[in-house]
Amino acid sequence: MKIFTIRIAFFALLFLVWYMVVTICKIPPYILPSPFGVADSFYYGFLKGAYCVAIFSSLIRVLIGYFLALGLGIVIGILLARYYLLDITFGRIILALQSIPSVAWVPLALLWFGITDNAVIFIIILEAVLPIALSTKNAMKNIPPTLIRAAQTLGSRNLHLYKNVIIKAMIPELVTGLRLSWAFAWRALIAGELFISGMGIGQTLELGRSLADMAQVMAMITTIGAIGFLTENIFFGTIEKRVRIAWGLEGGK
Amino acid sequence: MDEIQSKIKFVNVSKSFLNHKKEDRILTDLNFEIFAEEFVCVLGPSGSGKSTILGLIAGFIKSNSGEVLFNSKPVKRPDSSRALVFQEYALFPWLNILDNVAFGLTAKNYSKAKARETALEYLNLVGLSGYKDHSVNQISGGMKQRVAIARALAVEPEVLLMDEPFGALDQQNRENMQIELLRLFSKTRKTIVFVTHSVDEALKLADRILVIGNKPGRLLLDITVPVSRPRDFNSPALFSVRNKILDKLADPDFFIGADI
Numbered sequence: 001m002k003i004f005t006i007r008i009a010f011f012a013l014l015f016l017v018w019y020m021v022v023t024i025c026k027i028p029p030y031i032l033p034s035p036f037g038v039a040d041s042f043y044y045g046f047l048k049g050a051y052c053v054a055i056f057s058s059l060i061r062v063l064i065g066y067f068l069a070l071g072l073g074i075v076i077g078i079l080l081a082r083y084y085l086l087d088i089t090f091g092r093i094i095l096a097l098q099s100i101p102s103v104a105w106v107p108l109a110l111l112w113f114g115i116t117d118n119a120v121i122f123i124i125i126l127e128a129v130l131p132i133a134l135s136t137k138n139a140m141k142n143i144p145p146t147l148i149r150a151a152q153t154l155g156s157r158n159l160h161l162y163k164n165v166i167i168k169a170m171i172p173e174l175v176t177g178l179r180l181s182w183a184f185a186w187r188a189l190i191a192g193e194l195f196i197s198g199m200g201i202g203q204t205l206e207l208g209r210s211l212a213d214m215a216q217v218m219a220m221i222t223t224i225g226a227i228g229f230l231t232e233n234i235f236f237g238t239i240e241k242r243v244r245i246a247w248g249l250e251g252g253k
Numbered sequence: 254m255d256e257i258q259s260k261i262k263f264v265n266v267s268k269s270f271l272n273h274k275k276e277d278r279i280l281t282d283l284n285f286e287i288f289a290e291e292f293v294c295v296l297g298p299s300g301s302g303k304s305t306i307l308g309l310i311a312g313f314i315k316s317n318s319g320e321v322l323f324n325s326k327p328v329k330r331p332d333s334s335r336a337l338v339f340q341e342y343a344l345f346p347w348l349n350i351l352d353n354v355a356f357g358l359t360a361k362n363y364s365k366a367k368a369r370e371t372a373l374e375y376l377n378l379v380g381l382s383g384y385k386d387h388s389v390n391q392i393s394g395g396m397k398q399r400v401a402i403a404r405a406l407a408v409e410p411e412v413l414l415m416d417e418p419f420g421a422l423d424q425q426n427r428e429n430m431q432i433e434l435l436r437l438f439s440k441t442r443k444t445i446v447f448v449t450h451s452v453d454e455a456l457k458l459a460d461r462i463l464v465i466g467n468k469p470g471r472l473l474l475d476i477t478v479p480v481s482r483p484r485d486f487n488s489p490a491l492f493s494v495r496n497k498i499l500d501k502l503a504d505p506d507f508f509i510g511a512d513i
């Protein structure tokens with residue numbers, strides 16, 4: 001409760017200082033609009049539906065890319081865990097790919113796919129496939145052998161063993177992979193959208209720049225941060241925490 | 254006496270592992286037999302291959318030569334007729350206590366309700382029915398091992414294999430668990446193969462003790478403990494068994510491998 005009050009007070013103060021700086025220094029709105037300017041942009045953006053359409057289009061795009069990346073990443077992860085030769089060759093490339101920021105793929109994607117949705121989805125897949133592939137591989141390699149042996153001497157095998165032990169033992173690591181992949185997908189989405197045509201958060205952001213509408217630019221940046229925070233920290237963060245408690249990896253209650 | 258039924262038989266069993274591309278012989282020419290309703294302790298120093306022997310009986314380790322027979326048939330793969338209890342408990346952390354005990358029953362196609370009902374009876378047997386809804390990390394080491402024993406007994410194995418099950422417990426807990434195990438043994442009359450490296454633990458529990466020597470592991474002594482339970486540690490018979498075992502363990506041959 002106390003923390004909540006402090007937070008409210010902090011944000012109120014922040015907005016006040018922001019407002020005062022803008023009015024006292026007479027900063028033009030295309031450099032820095034007042035908080036009310038940004039609020040206006042949000043209000044009309046949502047009222048006229050442009051922002052809703054942008055958010056909706058972006059979410060569809062990122063979800064398509066994310067789920068394709070999950071399917072591909074889980075298969076790659078299983079193969080890397082099963083085949084040592086693949087791991088020391090292809091597996092190294094994957095590690096190297098991880099240090100390439102998503103925006104570096106944009107020129108390549110544009111040349112291959114044009115300024116279309118497919119270019120963005122391609123970039124999302126490239127980014128999001130890595131964490132889930134690595135998590136799947138580690139999850140498979142880290143299944144405690146005694147748990148499998150215990151299960152076998154209790155009569156569990158084949159499908160029962162897979163369903164009740166192998167997959168269960170992999171879940172905490174997989175959930176971490178799901179969260180990281182999502183975070184990567186979200187960042188790749190925005191990077192890609194800045195360069196393509198159509199509706200979306202990134203396009204709206206870029207449109208704001210070309211119209212020198214700083215209020216719109218700030219509204220979109222806020223939207224990116226808010227959706228990212230809600231999905232990564234609140235949604236995936238909560239699931240991950242619950243799983244870790246249920247699996248006894250973290251103290252609970 | 255009834256006809257004595259052979260449960261487990263090792264015939265010239267040898268086992269090597271590949272360590273750094275080198276064949277490492279762990280067990281050599283092992284011959285012994287374990288009979289129904291017997292409590293046998295396998296005693297030996299660290300690294301002598303005791304866990305490997307249990308793995309061979311359970312079926313998740315294959316011998317290089319010789320035969321491991323269970324009910325006169327070669328062991329092919331693990332199944333619930335030979336359940337294993339591990340030193341590190343090996344409970345499933347994502348299941349609560351009751352569902353851990355019910356695990357093997359679900360593999361036998363029991364309905365969920367029936368599996369839980371049966372599991373509760375076994376949890377009762379080890380005195381933990383009050384903890385059925387707890388999670389694994391909410392109970393102590395001694396309790397975890399009781400749950401592991403209940404989980405193994407619930408699948409009604411013919412043989413209960415135990416790999417230093419009380420090794421991680423403190424002295425007090427350990428003694429309680431030994432008494433508890435003997436109570437369960439006299440109640441269920443399972444065949445038990447119990448691995449330990451404590452001479453006194455073996456003397457307290459076993460009908461018969463198999464002493465395994467080191468590098469490579471082989472049978473040094475197969476000795477019956479001719480004392481009824483509960484055992485008086487001052488009894489001359491027990492004292493003589495103890496001395497025979499300690500003599501064998503002190504044998505230099507025991508430390509220096511026979512074929513080195």
Ligand SMILES: Nc1ncnc2c1ncn2[C@@H]1O[C@H](COP(=O)(O)OP(=O)(O)OP(=O)(O)O)[C@@H](O)[C@H]1O
Pocket residue numbers: 270271272279297298299300301302303304305306450
């Ligand atoms: N899978 C394996 N691969 C290679 N070597 C192994 C393997 N399993 C066991 N060993 C080796 O075999 C030897 C015997 O192991 P084992 O676990 O059977 O001994 P133990 O008598 O149970 O010892 P402890 O009392 O320490 O549990 C050890 O030297 C060990 O390093």
Ligand SMILES: [Mg+2]
Pocket residue numbers: 303304305416
């Ligand atoms: Mg061992």
